[in-house]
Structures are given as C-alpha cells and as structure tokens.
Amino acid sequence: MLSIFLDSSHAIVDSKVVARGTIASNTIYPRELVKLALELNASAIVVAHNHPSGNLEPSKQDHQLTRTLYLACSFMNIRLLDHLIIGQSDKTYSFADHGIMMSIGEECSQMLDQ
DSSP: OEEEEEOTTOOEEEEEEOOOOOSSOOOOOHHHHHHHHHHTTOSEEEEEEEOTTOOOSOOHHHHHHHHHHHHHHHHTTOEEEEEEEEOGGGOEEETTTTTHHHHHHHHHHHHHTO
8 A cells, every 4th residue: 555645735745655465455554654644744645555456446445444544544633635546557546536535534523523
C-alpha cells in the first residue's frame, strides 16, 4: 500500500510504501500509518493499493480498512482524503469520487461525537 502524505494545503510532503501484500491480501497497521504521518507532520493522507486481478470494485475488506484508517487518522486530526484502487492499464477507483469517503466520514463522525 502506498501512502501519500500531504500538508495543510494538500501539497505532497512525501510518499511511502507502508505495506506490501501478497496476490490475495495486504496488511497495513493503522498505527504505523499514523506514526509516519506524525513524523512527517502531515495534515492529510491519500492511500492507494493495487488489485492484481484488475477488478477495481472495492472489497468488503477495502471498505473496512478505509473506515479503520479514517477513524485512526481522525483521532490525530489527520484527514484521510481518499483511498485509491489501481487496476490494470492504470485504471483507478477513487473512494472519494464515488462518495464513499463522504459516507464513511459521516458514519465515523457519529462515532466520534459520542
């Protein structure tokens, strides 16, 4: 998984591969992502990973990971702006473009406001 770290103006501070997966799975630890963001003094993050199959449709695990990363980042006042899935021929699927980031944000804000 690639993470792009951004400053408060959304200019790129750095990008790093934060996890490497197998052909069927990828494991990223939210605390490691947040730790890197804090070390880089990042205000926002975009994460991306590939689907070797070429199928751009996000899996249930992709949705759950995005929700978990969104919450972990929110606790540190870091914005998770998007989660991109990269398929074959450089085609991409953007959670933000499909309204998923907004719905995850609304869902998580209800949890955070409690």
